[in-house]
Amino acid sequence: MISEKIWTIKRLLEWTTKYLSEKGISDSRLNAELLLCHTLKYKNRIDLYLHFDKPLRQSELDTFKTFLKRRLSGEPIQYIVGETEFMGIKFKVDQRVLIPRPETELLVESVIDLCKKYKKSQIKILEIGTGCGNISISIAKLFPDSEIVAIESSKLALEVADLNIRNHRLSDKIKLVFMNIFDDIPKYKNFDIIVSNPPYVSIDEYQILSDEIKNYEPKIALTDGKDGLSYHRRIADIGRSLLNEIGWLFLEIAYNQKNAVVEILENLKYFNIEVFKDLSGNDRVVKAKWSR
Ligand SMILES: C[S@@+](CC[C@H](N)C(=O)[O-])C[C@H]1O[C@@H](n2cnc3c(N)ncnc32)[C@H](O)[C@@H]1O
Structure with a gap:
């Protein structure tokens, strides 16, 4: 990841969506949003859109990078974020x-x-x-x-x-x-x-x-x-x-x-x-x- 420019939520989402898609991961936007929510401990994806211009701290970028690497190595997104939805209900997995x-x-x-x-x-x-x-x-x-x-x-x-x-x-x-x-x-x-x-x-x-x-x-x-x-x-x-x-x-x-x-x-x-x-x-x- 390039580090000179400021990484806002918006920029990081766009970059990650493109990157995941190039690596053959389907639902790349959803994956990017879920990984970023997990990094920032946001409960809902809508929170990303409410803080679109928020810059990420270096520690947040480092955590995000770790999650991204796990996803790229094939680990299911649900295990990385530790939860999934079933019948509209959230479950730890x-x-x-x-x-x-x-x-x-x-x-x-x-x-x-x-x-x-x-x-x-x-x-x-x-x-x-x-x-x-x-x-x-x-x-x-x-x-x-x-x-x-x-x-x-x-x-x-x-x-x-x-x-x-x-x-x-x-x-x-x-x-x-x-x-x-x-x-x-x-x-x-x-x-x-x-x-x-x-x-x-x-x-x-x-x-x-x-x-x-x-x-x-x-x-x-x-x-x-x-x-x-x-x-x-x-x-x-x-x-x-x-x-x-x-x-x-x-x-x-x-x-x-x-x-x-x-x-x-x-x-x-x-x-x-x-x-x-x-x-x-x-x-x-x-x-x-x-x-x-
Ligand atoms: C296909 S998973 C279903 C999990 C969950 N109920 C679902 O629908 O997502 C099957 C489950 O049966 C459990 N299981 C496998 N063999 C079993 C056995 N002999 N007796 C009881 N449970 C077993 C597995 O550990 C696993 O959790």
Whole structure:
């Protein structure tokens, strides 16, 4: 970076946007704004525009340079700034957890839709593989009459989920449980809904994911190390004893898993199976009913 001229917010944003774009980083303006907000400890990007002509101190420029270098080496912007947005809600994230994806909002919206139609005063929900807690926290905020148990097998991810649950003051609504669902099943039963965005990338597809994902996000959150369907099979199987006499299962799936997951569910006697497409037109969420 040239240092003789004064670096105002405006000038630094323009320079960084161009630089990131030349280096092949998409959404370069957004990246530049987020990095600068983080450097200056601004809460909102609008603050940059309110202080467009503010010159940066040398210490701020040095910090900014460090963040920029991390971004250029491929680290996801969400890990650098330490947070992300999901369902319009802010969540702390770092390398201990998967970064919540926009497609997963469809999973939450489908659950909320059912909750709103369901005539029950308290709805008991089990989430499997909570990561940073984004699904459970969004449901608890958008449907306050819910009571949630959230399972996670990574102790590191649990620390992040716990932090987010406390930040959102939802400790009385969401109970975190450390458990590997292949070794154990929750002792709490009679859930009305089970929801999960499980690690569903097959090991073959995992190998060809971008370095930005493979080098930074937890492998255990992405792939089952097999055909990508191990979690759907296990969750559908244990779901039969965990759900109420009548209950619903909501699973996120990969674009190419619809037929296989529907078959798994039909074989286990789930019914009224529906598949919802995400905004890109890919099959993304499977909803199935269970009745004993
Ligand atoms: C795809 S991530 C989903 C994270 C978050 N719920 C979301 O939607 O962004 C899957 C999560 O399942 C957890 N997980 C993996 N294997 C598990 C297991 N055997 N039992 C419980 N959780 C598991 C991972 O650590 C990870 O946090």
